[in-house]
Amino acid sequence: MSAPRTPSADRLGRLLNLVPYLLARPGILIAEAAADLAVTPKQLREDLELLWVCGLPGYGPGDLIDMAFDGDRVTISHDAGIDKPLRLNPDEALALVVALRMLAETPGIGSRDAIERALAKIESAAGDLADAPVAVKLPADQEKLAKVRAAVDSGHALRLTYYTPARDETTERVVDPMRMLTVGTFAYLEAWCRRAEATRMFRIDRIDAFLELPEPSRPPVEAVPHDVSGGVFRPGPELPLVTLRVGRTGRWITEYYPVEQVLKEPGEWHVTMRVTDLGWAQRFLVGLGRDVTVVGPPELVEQIRATAHAALDQYAAPQALAADPPAGG
Template identity: 45%
Template sequence: MARSAPSRFSRLLAMVPYFAARRGISIVEAARDLGVTPKQLTKDLELLFLCGLPGYFPNDLIDLQFEHGYVEVGFTAGMDRPLQLTTTEASTMLVALRALADMPGVMETSAVLRAIAKIEQAVGSSAEEGGGASSDGDEPDVFTTIREAVRTGRALAIRYYSATRDNVGERVVDPIRVQVVDNNSYLEAWCRSSEGVRLFRFDRIDTATILDEPSAPPEEAALTPQSAILSDNPDLPAVDIEIDPSELWILDYYTIEPAEALENRPDPDAPLRARLIYGSPEWLTRFLLGFGGRVRVVSSPAIADTVVTTARAARARYA
């Protein structure tokens, strides 16, 4: 089987140590060794001549002489020896990789563990000394399927457990991206049944099947990552509300994000706009009814109508 030719970047990285070990070699012979034409090799040398160390002054650039058909290397800019990580650099990379290995679904665990092993071997340490990742490299097939759908831009059919509603439902979603929040991995996707962007925790997705259709979320849905910091259950919907000043105490007890900082409000006596995360329309209706109109929904006419209808029905019972 014929070997694939190395990329130009890989070839450029190898050229300086190659020529440093073969001083005075002809361009024709070097081109034959490197698997390129003399014309392409000359172009590579012209590019390499402009590379070097930060600062990029003449004394920082790689010094090559090749005008007369033979190559001589004067200054290698350190590229004549393999790159070596310092202890601090290696430790930082190992800590980051071990954190990735402990986050299910973010990356292929076996690939992360292989990278950890290579770095440990390069710096002469062991997994036991550095608290190596304990995972055996296996991960649930559903995690692999989710990442594959995000990578290839395909729609997904999932069975998802909602902790707040305590039920399992089937949904078709259009994947947007994968997010990591508080050591949990989430699939951010457009939920076709909810008609909105939702975050689905990886470990609550029972099954995932890639569909034979592209992921097609609305363009505006993919522009801004969905916030997963507002709630312990960030797959829940949200609604915009107005809060009268007398009821601002609810900010300390419910998952509500004010539209503006309280101390910066131009009129402290005006209602405060905010965003409320809720579990179900039924819960939200009961919540709003309890405030007698002092907390109002402003972004969902359907829920507002439900609140009015329910309040009238309750009042009629006293007639």
């Protein structure tokens, strides 16, 4: 059985440490090095094979890392300068400063103290570059983010005016904030919704208004945070299942939205996907035009047919008015 694959980030960190480690231990047994690095000998050999094609730009003789094998022992014969301390050029240092400043302002980010310590070290090393007139602006209402974050930190309940696009409606509700977090490019408030009697995720840019209440936030014991490792939308069997026939120009939806099944046939794909609400599906699919045909469920087919007829009637009305002769003609 092959060894389990490690995440890319873990492997990168291991590769960066591998050359200095081997330089300090020429002729070390591969099995011994693997044990020190907490990997299998097979994985370590794969890492060494990858190191052979790593090095400096130019990638010719003398630019790449080289090593020598003697049976089950390995020795680094050329390190390509990877043992030298990292030196950032001005552009790289400024990019790191801007990225860390943005990260420090992102809601829901943990270990903010560690971010600020790292930022302080890089700003100190960057010198005058750290004071460059670069504005860091996140794609969201910063004042709203700051106020919602302050309410969460203060432990107060909130009254929200919230827009739900799936139902195309605006509602008012009282929530008990639990945390703020960022998923993808959007900031969310996760809270216990007293109206729904369940934990809900509220996208910050869809909060039309909010009021901090004097009462404390008291989520009940059943208020469990969502697992957002796979995204905010987690389709389940309880949601409506929609079946579509999709032409060439509509295939992008299979990459942008979670789908359960894609059957690829010449000329069209048959796609099934879960949706939170049939009303949202109706508005979404009507906007895709004739390249997507709804197969089911029957109630969605009927809703789209009615919407299409209503739209055609709107186009027909001006034509009827134009056929009438102008007054006084």
